[in-house]
Amino acid sequence: MKDVIASDADLVVRRLRDQPEEYSRIVTWRNSPYVREWWDPDDPPLTLEAAIEELGPGEDGDGQATFCIIELAGDPVGFIQFYPWDTEAAYLAEIGLRLPKGSWGLDIFIGDSGLAGRRIGSRAVRLLSDHLFAEESATAVALITEATNARSHAAYRRAGMRASGEPFLDTDLRDGQRVESILMIRDRPGGTVDAR
Numbered sequence: 443m444k445d446v447i448a449s450d451a452d453l454v455v456r457r458l459r460d461q462p463e464e465y466s467r468i469v470t471w472r473n474s475p476y477v478r479e480w481w482d483p484d485d486p487p488l489t490l491e492a493a494i495e496e497l498g499p500g501e502d503g504d505g506q507a508t509f510c511i512i513e514l515a516g517d518p519v520g521f522i523q524f525y526p527w528d529t530e531a532a533y534l535a536e537i538g539l540r541l542p543k544g545s546w547g548l549d550i551f552i553g554d555s556g557l558a559g560r561r562i563g564s565r566a567v568r569l570l571s572d573h574l575f576a577e578e579s580a581t582a583v584a585l586i587t588e589a590t591n592a593r594s595h596a597a598y599r600r601a602g603m604r605a606s607g608e609p610f611l612d613t614d615l616r617d618g619q620r621v622e623s624i625l626m627i628r629d630r631p632g633g634t635v636d637a638r
């Protein structure tokens with residue numbers, strides 16, 4: 443299995459390694475206010491055990507997502523995961539979304555607020571999307587983000603995505619309420635597919 447998924451100059455997306463320091467880094471990042479503001483805000487702080495259960499190899503998890511670290515000039519700076527949407531039919535039905543068959547999804551955070559706004563996020567999304575189009579024959583790359591997460595919208599637009607359809611309620615919770623969210627999508631280059 444290749445360690446590096448995709449790279450572009452100083453930016454590398456590589457697989458998360460099954461090593462203690464990798465899980466510790468994720469715990470630090472996920473518990474930072476910068477990431478927690480938008481990533482599972484209602485959940486208790488992530489423990490090392492929970493991180494290993496969520497991201498490590500083994501029986502837990504559905505095994506469909508690939509977990510990756512984003513590196514900039516050799517330094518780990520963030521997390522990105524990707525998965526085929528075709529395996530998420532029940533969830534998509536629950537939130538009332540239809541996606542083109544063969545779509546792939548991704549989720550991302552930059553771990554250090556000091557690195558915000560340096561185009562790392564948009565570059566990583568574009569790089570990984572290009573990889574999914576080229577290597578997985580993705581028909582589209584689509585992700586769900588909170589309707590109020592304007593910074594993420596700007597980053598995803600810079601990565602070639604557009605908002606699609608009306609806002610909807612995700613199953614994710616904020617203050618106990620389902621989160622109003624939007625779908626952002628990048629069509630396969632050379633072909634436009636209706637998302638909803």
Ligand SMILES: CC(C)(COP(=O)(O)OP(=O)(O)OC[C@H]1O[C@@H](n2cnc3c(N)ncnc32)[C@H](O)[C@@H]1OP(=O)(O)O)[C@@H](O)C(=O)NCCC(=O)NCCS
Pocket residue numbers: 476477480481550551552553557558559560561562563564565586587588591592593594596597600
């Ligand atoms: C969302 C995230 C991955 C984007 O990565 P990034 O490296 O900061 O993004 P980029 O620098 O590529 O792009 C940021 C864009 O947001 C804009 N921006 C910054 N702060 C903003 C704000 N408060 N409101 C609106 N736009 C904002 C920047 O101007 C830039 O847009 P531009 O390229 O058109 O100028 C990163 O901010 C992050 O990890 N946030 C916390 C966790 C999170 O929200 N994850 C996404 C969950 S869906």
